[in-house]
Amino acid sequence: MTPDVTSRSRAPLMRRLAIASEPYLYSAPAFFLIVAVMLVPLVLGISYAFRDVQLLNPFSGGFIGLDHFRTLSEDQAFLRALKNTLWWTGASVFFQFVFGLILALLLDKPFAGRGLVQALVFLPWAVPTFLAGLNWAWLFNPVIGPIPHWLYALGIFSEPNNILSDPHMAMWGPIIANVWWGIPFFAITMLAALQSIPRDLYEAAAIDGASGLQRFMSITLPFLAPTIAITVLLRTVWIANFADLIVVMTNGGPADRTQIVASYIFTQAFKRLDFGYASAIALVLLGLLLIYSMLIVLLRQTLLNKD
Amino acid sequence: MRAKKLSLTIAHRLAILAYIVFALFPLFWLLKVAVTPNDLLYSEGVRMWPSRATLEHFEFVIAHSAFPTFFRNSVIVSGSTAIAVTIIASLAGYALSRFSFRAKYWLIALMLITQMFPLVMLVAPIFKMLTPLGLTNSLAGLVIVYTAFNAPFATFLMQSFFDGIPKDLEEAAMIDGATQFKAFRQIILPLTLPGIAATLGFVFTAAWSELLFALMLISGNDAATFPVGLLSFVSKFSVDFGQMMAAGVLALIPACLFFLLIQRYLVQGLTAGAVKG
Known part of the structure; x- marks a missing residue:
C-alpha cells in the first residue's frame, strides 16, 4: 500500500462516501428524469408493438405476437x-x-x-x-x-x-x-x-x-x-x-x-x-435508423x- | 482586373440580398395579411402592401379570443421548462465536466441514445403513462415531458460551458476550505451566466415550438398551448385569415426575442446535442 492510500483510508467513512457519491448526486435528477420519461416509455412502446393497444377499446391490451407487422407488410399507405x-x-x-x-x-x-x-x-x-x-x-x-x-x-x-x-x-x-x-x-x-x-x-x-x-x-x-x-x-x-x-x-x-x-x-x-399499430410502425422506423x-x-x- | 473585382462584389451583395428576401418574405407576408382589413383581403389579391392598414385583427385576437390564454399557457410551460432544464442540466453538466466516475460513460451513452431515436415513438406510451397520473390535459404534464426531452442536449451544452472555465478556480477555493458544491455555486455558476442564459434561450424556444406532444396530451382549450390553440383555430375558422395571421405574429414575438438572446451562442448550441435543430 502506498502512503497516500493509507492516509486516505484513515479519513472518516462518511466523508469518503460523500466524496465518492458527489458526481452521482449532481447527475441523479437528469438521470432519473430521462429514464422515467424517455427510457421507460421507449421500452413500453416496444412492448405495444406486440400487443393490441387501442385507446377506445377497453378490452384491448392482449399479446398478439407479430400480427401488427403482418398487417404492416401489406399496408399500402x-x-x-x-x-x-x-x-x-x-x-x-x-x-x-x-x-x-x-x-x-x-x-x-x-x-x-x-x-x-x-x-x-x-x-x-x-x-x-x-x-x-x-x-x-x-x-x-x-x-x-x-x-x-x-x-x-x-x-x-x-x-x-x-x-x-x-x-x-x-x-x-x-x-x-x-x-x-x-x-x-x-x-x-x-x-x-x-x-x-x-x-x-x-x-x-x-x-x-x-x-x-x-x-x-x-x-x-x-x-x-x-x-x-x-x-x-x-x-x-x-x-x-x-x-x-x-x-x-x-x-x-x-x-x-x-x-x-x-x-x-x-x-x-x-x-x-x-397505439399498438403506431408502436409497430415506430419499431420498424427505429430498426431502419x-x-x-x-x-x-x-x-x-x-x-x-x-x- | 478592377472591373472584375467590382462585378464580383456586386454579385456577392446581390446573392446576399436574395437570401435576405427569401428568409424574410414569408414573415413579411404574415404581417401584411395581419394588417389587411377584411374587405380588401380578396379584392386586392397579391399586392405587396394593402392600400389601407389596420390593427383591428390584433385588437380582436387580444380582446375577444382565447389566444391570450394560449399565450399565457405557452409562456408558463416554456418558462418553467427552461428553468427546470437549466437547473438539472447545470448539475449534470458540471458532473460530466469535472468528475471522472464509473457511471459517467453510461450516462453519456444514455443521453446520446435519447438523441437518436424518433421522439414520435413516445407519443403513445407517454400518453398511456400520464393518464392515470392525471397529467394529461395539464400544463404540469407538458413541463415534465419537455424537461426530460431537453435535458440531454442542455446537459451537453452546459458541459461545454463548464469545460471553458479553468479548474484552478475551484481548486483554490477548496484549498481554502470550501466544499466542491460551494465552489460550484459561488464561483463557477456566476462565471457561466452567459452560458446559462443561452441554455434558457434554447430550451425556451424548443418548448415554445413543440407541437406533436402538445396536440396529443392536451384536448381542452384551458390547457392548450399556442400551437395547439392556433391549429384548432385554423381547422375551425379557416376563413378568418387576418385573425389567424395576427395570432401568428404574436406567437413569433417571444421566439424572436429569445433568438436575439442566444444569437451569439448559436454555434455552440447547434453542435452541443449535435442533432438538435
Whole structure:
C-alpha cells in the first residue's frame, strides 16, 4: 500500500462516501428524469408493438405476437410512406446543405453590416416549426398567398392552384418550407467550420498563383469535409423523424401523398388512437435508423483504416 | 482586373440580398395579411402592401379570443421548462465536466441514445403513462415531458460551458476550505451566466415550438398551448385569415426575442446535442 492510500483510508467513512457519491448526486435528477420519461416509455412502446393497444377499446391490451407487422407488410399507405420518407429526407437535406453552404461562403467574407445580415438570414431558424408550416401553407394558398399567382403568371400553372392539394406536387410544399427553415442550421455550422480554417493557407496559395476555384477545391473543401459529413449524416436522421411541418401543412394528404413514416406514426396514434399499430410502425422506423447508423459507423471505420 | 473585382462584389451583395428576401418574405407576408382589413383581403389579391392598414385583427385576437390564454399557457410551460432544464442540466453538466466516475460513460451513452431515436415513438406510451397520473390535459404534464426531452442536449451544452472555465478556480477555493458544491455555486455558476442564459434561450424556444406532444396530451382549450390553440383555430375558422395571421405574429414575438438572446451562442448550441435543430 502506498502512503497516500493509507492516509486516505484513515479519513472518516462518511466523508469518503460523500466524496465518492458527489458526481452521482449532481447527475441523479437528469438521470432519473430521462429514464422515467424517455427510457421507460421507449421500452413500453416496444412492448405495444406486440400487443393490441387501442385507446377506445377497453378490452384491448392482449399479446398478439407479430400480427401488427403482418398487417404492416401489406399496408399500402405504409409502403408509400417509406418511399415518401426517402424523398422528403433526401430532397430536404440536399437543398438545405447546398443553400446553407453557399450562404456560409457568402457570409465568410467581411463586409459592412455583416452582423445585421446574419441576424436576418438566420431568423427563419427561430420561427416555431408549427408557425413556419402554417406560414408556408398560407403562401401556397391561392386565396391569400402570392405563390400560386406567380406560378400562374410565369405560365407554369394553367390556373392558380394550391400545390398542397395537387397529388403530384404536394410533397414540394413541406420540402420548401423545410429548406427555408433549415438553411440557417447548415449555414451556421458551416460558417463556424470555415472560420476555423487558418487564413495564411489562403494567402500562401494566392502567392503561389492559385485561382479562387483551386483554393476552394484544395483548401476549403478538405477542411470542411469532416463537418459536412457529420452534419449531413446526423441531420438526415433528424429530418427523417421530423413530422411537424407535414402534420401542419398537409396532414399527410392528399391521399397519403405527403405522408412520411414519422407523420404516419403520429396519425395512427393521434387520429385513430391505435397505439399498438403506431408502436409497430415506430419499431420498424427505429430498426431502419439503426441500420442507417451502423452503415455510417462501418463507413467511418473503412475510411479511417484507409488513411 | 478592377472591373472584375467590382462585378464580383456586386454579385456577392446581390446573392446576399436574395437570401435576405427569401428568409424574410414569408414573415413579411404574415404581417401584411395581419394588417389587411377584411374587405380588401380578396379584392386586392397579391399586392405587396394593402392600400389601407389596420390593427383591428390584433385588437380582436387580444380582446375577444382565447389566444391570450394560449399565450399565457405557452409562456408558463416554456418558462418553467427552461428553468427546470437549466437547473438539472447545470448539475449534470458540471458532473460530466469535472468528475471522472464509473457511471459517467453510461450516462453519456444514455443521453446520446435519447438523441437518436424518433421522439414520435413516445407519443403513445407517454400518453398511456400520464393518464392515470392525471397529467394529461395539464400544463404540469407538458413541463415534465419537455424537461426530460431537453435535458440531454442542455446537459451537453452546459458541459461545454463548464469545460471553458479553468479548474484552478475551484481548486483554490477548496484549498481554502470550501466544499466542491460551494465552489460550484459561488464561483463557477456566476462565471457561466452567459452560458446559462443561452441554455434558457434554447430550451425556451424548443418548448415554445413543440407541437406533436402538445396536440396529443392536451384536448381542452384551458390547457392548450399556442400551437395547439392556433391549429384548432385554423381547422375551425379557416376563413378568418387576418385573425389567424395576427395570432401568428404574436406567437413569433417571444421566439424572436429569445433568438436575439442566444444569437451569439448559436454555434455552440447547434453542435452541443449535435442533432438538435
